[in-house]
Amino acid sequence: MGGEYVGNGYRIGELAxxxxxxxxxIDYYTNLGLLTAHRSDSNYRYYDKNAVEILHFxxxxxxxxxxxxxxKQLLARKHTAIDTSHSVATHVDEVxxxxxxxxxELAHLKPLLDELTNEQxxxxxxxxxxxxxxxxxxxxxxxx
Numbered sequence: 001m002g003g004e005y006v007g008n009g010y011r012i013g014e015l016a017x018x019x020x021x022x023x024x025x026i027d028y029y030t031n032l033g034l035l036t037a038h039r040s041d042s043n044y045r046y047y048d049k050n051a052v053e054i055l056h057f058x059x060x061x062x063x064x065x066x067x068x069x070x071x072k073q074l075l076a077r078k079h080t081a082i083d084t085s086h087s088v089a090t091h092v093d094e095v096x097x098x099x100x101x102x103x104x105e106l107a108h109l110k111p112l113l114d115e116l117t118n119e120q121x122x123x124x125x126x127x128x129x130x131x132x133x134x135x136x137x138x139x140x141x142x143x144x
Contacts, residue, residue, distance in 0.1 A: 009046035019055040064134045
């Protein structure tokens with residue numbers, strides 16, 4: 001049984017075993033650009049230590065029924081956030097701005113919601129509640 005991280009990284013079989021996914025899944029994610037493999041001189045693919053974390057992140061997002069295209073965008077943002085020298089305050093300001101924009105959009109929707117029946121409101125609240133939970137879980141994964 002492999003699984004030990006060595007100089008070049010994990011080979012695909014080792015990564016699949018550690019992350020509890022199939023080699024085919026890793027190939028698919030690599031082809032989509034969700035994972036990055038590096039080739040050795042002997043043309044073996046190697047994945048770095050971050051690949052295990054990325055695979056777990058992808059699986060968590062999939063449990064929340066997120067499309068792979070959205071997951072790819074999240075991974076790109078996470079990678080950009082790590083690579084840039086933006087301060088925490090800059091990120092907090094950006095998140096705060098998005099929240100304020102959402103609050104404004106909700107204020108515009110309030111008159112429309114007032115016209116709905118109680119049953120229609122309950123149906124909308126169930127849908128929005130589920131989406132809000134998914135959004136919070138995604139945010140926690142992204143920040144984690």
